[in-house]
Amino acid sequence: MVLPTASNLAIDATDIARRFGASWVLRGVTLRLSPGEVVGVLGVNGSGKSTLLRVLATLIKPHAGSARVCGHDLAGAPEEVRSQIGYLAHAPGLYDDLTARENLTFAAAMLDRDSRDVDAVLDRIGLLPVAAQPVRGFSSGMQRRLAIGRLMLIRPRVLLLDEPYSNLDSAGLDLMNSLIAEWVNAGAAALVVLHELGPAAEILDRTVTIQDGRVATKPTMHADPKADVSLAASGR
Amino acid sequence: MSLRQDWRRARAIAWKDLTAERRSKAGFNSVVALAVTILVMFGFALGPDGQAIRDAAPGAIWLAVLFAGVLAFNRSYQVELDGGALEQLILYPGTRRAIFAGKLLANFAFVALMLAIVIAVGIVLFQVTIPSAWPALVGIVACGAIGLVTLGTFYAAMASRSRAREVLLPLLLFPMLVPVLLAAIQATKALLGGNVMGDAGAWARLLVAFDVVFLVATFLAFEFVIEV
Amino acid sequence: MTHVAHSPSVTLPRTNRLSIFGWFAFLFLIACQGIAIAISPPDRDMGDLQKIMYVHVPAAWMTMLAPLTVLVFALRYLWKRREEDDLLAAAAAEVAVAFAGLTLVLGMLWARPTWGVWWTWDARLTSTLVLFLILAGYLALRALVDDREQRAQWSAAVGVLGAINVPIVYMSVRWWRTIHQIQSSPSTVDHAYVIGLRLNAFAFLFVMIYLIRARYEASLIERAAEHESEAIALGRGRGTAHE
Numbered sequence: 001m002v003l004p005t006a007s008n009l010a011i012d013a014t015d016i017a018r019r020f021g022a023s024w025v026l027r028g029v030t031l032r033l034s035p036g037e038v039v040g041v042l043g044v045n046g047s048g049k050s051t052l053l054r055v056l057a058t059l060i061k062p063h064a065g066s067a068r069v070c071g072h073d074l075a076g077a078p079e080e081v082r083s084q085i086g087y088l089a090h091a092p093g094l095y096d097d098l099t100a101r102e103n104l105t106f107a108a109a110m111l112d113r114d115s116r117d118v119d120a121v122l123d124r125i126g127l128l129p130v131a132a133q134p135v136r137g138f139s140s141g142m143q144r145r146l147a148i149g150r151l152m153l154i155r156p157r158v159l160l161l162d163e164p165y166s167n168l169d170s171a172g173l174d175l176m177n178s179l180i181a182e183w184v185n186a187g188a189a190a191l192v193v194l195h196e197l198g199p200a201a202e203i204l205d206r207t208v209t210i211q212d213g214r215v216a217t218k219p220t221m222h223a224d225p226k227a228d229v230s231l232a233a234s235g236r
Numbered sequence: 237m238s239l240r241q242d243w244r245r246a247r248a249i250a251w252k253d254l255t256a257e258r259r260s261k262a263g264f265n266s267v268v269a270l271a272v273t274i275l276v277m278f279g280f281a282l283g284p285d286g287q288a289i290r291d292a293a294p295g296a297i298w299l300a301v302l303f304a305g306v307l308a309f310n311r312s313y314q315v316e317l318d319g320g321a322l323e324q325l326i327l328y329p330g331t332r333r334a335i336f337a338g339k340l341l342a343n344f345a346f347v348a349l350m351l352a353i354v355i356a357v358g359i360v361l362f363q364v365t366i367p368s369a370w371p372a373l374v375g376i377v378a379c380g381a382i383g384l385v386t387l388g389t390f391y392a393a394m395a396s397r398s399r400a401r402e403v404l405l406p407l408l409l410f411p412m413l414v415p416v417l418l419a420a421i422q423a424t425k426a427l428l429g430g431n432v433m434g435d436a437g438a439w440a441r442l443l444v445a446f447d448v449v450f451l452v453a454t455f456l457a458f459e460f461v462i463e464v
Numbered sequence: 465m466t467h468v469a470h471s472p473s474v475t476l477p478r479t480n481r482l483s484i485f486g487w488f489a490f491l492f493l494i495a496c497q498g499i500a501i502a503i504s505p506p507d508r509d510m511g512d513l514q515k516i517m518y519v520h521v522p523a524a525w526m527t528m529l530a531p532l533t534v535l536v537f538a539l540r541y542l543w544k545r546r547e548e549d550d551l552l553a554a555a556a557a558e559v560a561v562a563f564a565g566l567t568l569v570l571g572m573l574w575a576r577p578t579w580g581v582w583w584t585w586d587a588r589l590t591s592t593l594v595l596f597l598i599l600a601g602y603l604a605l606r607a608l609v610d611d612r613e614q615r616a617q618w619s620a621a622v623g624v625l626g627a628i629n630v631p632i633v634y635m636s637v638r639w640w641r642t643i644h645q646i647q648s649s650p651s652t653v654d655h656a657y658v659i660g661l662r663l664n665a666f667a668f669l670f671v672m673i674y675l676i677r678a679r680y681e682a683s684l685i686e687r688a689a690e691h692e693s694e695a696i697a698l699g700r701g702r703g704t705a706h707e
Contacts, residue, residue: 085327089324090320093319
């Protein structure tokens with residue numbers, strides 16, 4: 001077994017702390033992910049899971065601690081970090097007045113990708129029939145799929161997913177899991193914020209729980225009591 | 237990141253902003269309606285005496301466009317804030333200048349069209365005679381629009397994301413626009429008056445110089461104001 | 465590299481030195497005002513009203529100097545990202561607003577008996593008014609943004625742009641006024657007044673430096689207190705003391 005060293009970790013975060021105003025949301029989170037790992041992040045509402053993701057996505061700066069993503073320092077090389085990650089936020093981040101196809105075409109232009117890839121992506125996420133409709137009329141599940149489609153255009157090495165299963169129907173859940181599996185097989189790592197294990201159980205390698213702003217060594221609250229059982233049963 | 241890639245991104249952003257604006261149904265029409273309404277209000281405030289309102293025409297037109305334009309500038313960032321798109325926009329590769337350039341282009345198209353309509357209405361309401369040097373007038377109006385849009389797009393990046401945005405944007409923007417407005421209004425006035433004192437050219441040159449300075453400064457400073 | 469933000473990133477000042485300097489600055493100012501008033505003859509047109517210029521003109525000069533200070537510290541902040549530079553820029557801006565306000569009020573007090581109106585849209589006063597508004601916008605921005613880093617970064621960008629606009633505003637307003645009538649502010653060219661002006665310019669400079677420094681040190685103390693309470697809030701729940 002290859003021991004993870006600093007140079008080959010996908011995510012190497014030490015003592016990340018972040019406050020909003022006067023209260024600390026994260027107090028010192030230490031986390032390590034190797035390429036090919038899928039790690040779930042659990043915790044109650046407001047425990048700082050989304051904040052952790054946003055710090056790792058370089059959207060907000062930590063007030064203490066440091067991290068490296070694919071070897072690039074968050075503070076020193078944010079542009080390089082951004083080129084490696086794919087961030088699926090809780091908000092869809094789409095333009096309501098543009099059609100599905102236009103949203104992805106825009107993303108392709110911004111990513112410097114060929115716009116001919118867009119239709120293939122639309123087909124894969126099951127939105128080809130409604131590609132010419134404005135996103136304003138989409139259900140939240142469809143918007144989630146479109147956001148996933150944008151992730152496909154990004155082809156990230158590190159996935160930062162914030163509650164990716166919310167609003168998805170069972171076909172959508174399968175889509176998400178199969179995509180994660182594909183990316184992971186290609187060597188990507190994934191950090192997935194969840195509020196319950198359910199649909200993620202089959203793809204997770206392990207979970208961490210954020211409690212009191214830190215990674216809990218012995219979580220007092222299990223988001224899903226079946227968690228340990230399902231993980232144990234799948235032999236991980 | 238190469239210039240060609242950045243230019244592609246800027247065009248994509250400009251196209252996106254203009255498409256979203258065209259389809260939103262509310263935006264452009266209401267902003268232009270507001271500008272025209274303000275112009276009419278100026279007419280009431282300054283008229284009906286012919287000479288008085290003819291003298292006031294350039295100022296009234298530019299101010300009407302300025303007051304309505306404030307709404308347009310904030311709107312151009314609103315489209316990013318509504319669905320959380322700004323975060324994704326920042327995460328794309330490429331320089332921040334591409335984002336600024338794209339928004340500048342879109343806002344310029346918006347303001348230029350608004351100016352055309354407001355000037356047409358102004359010519360009628362304020363009894364303005366179109367001078368023979370009207371191509372020069374078009375040039376001056378374009379340069380004034382560039383200055384207005386440059387500073388407006390820059391400050392709106394901050395104001396749209398702060399509290400009291402409707403107040404903060406004018407508060408930040410208007411004093412900064414004094415040189416551009418003075419130059420544009422004085423040049424316009426001179427041209428409409430037949431340029432008897434020959435100072436239209438001097439004001440026009442000043443206006444272009446101001447535009448260059450502000451374009452360079454805002455391009456350099458934009459990366460500091462767009463991060464979340 | 466670990467950045468530990470909860471150790472005080474601002475060093476507390478030694479206040480004694482500053483109070484001594486403050487006393488010196490104000491006493492020097494009073495002395496200079498006295499000297500200037502005593503040695504200068506009444507102006508042939510304005511009479512004793514001319515004496516107002518020993519406050520108005522140096523105040524105006526400081527109003528030009530203070531934005532330069534804001535510019536320097538704002539640029540340094542953008543370059544080095546040190547909190548101290550942001551606080552210095554903010555302190556300089558507040559002092560600049562005060563001096564701009566003083567210049568304007570004195571200008572109006574001079575204009576009224578001289579021209580019969582409170583305001584004449586003369587180039588220098590008008591530019592000062594625009595500068596006052598630019599600074600007011602800067603301070604409004606600071607008041608409306610809560611996140612510390614965002615506030616510092618945005619203020620720095622706004623401060624730099626505002627500062628470079630100052631000469632541009634002056635140039636455009638002066639052009640605007642020369643085409644129409646020319647009205648002057650208190651004359652500064654007469655030789656008899658130069659000594660008084662120079663003395664008071666220095667006096668005002670010392671006062672301005674003192675005020676900026678005093679404001680800056682007050683915000684340092686505030687910031688250090690904030691850091692302390694944040695460190696305590698962070699430390700709560702930790703097993704071992706960290707810093």
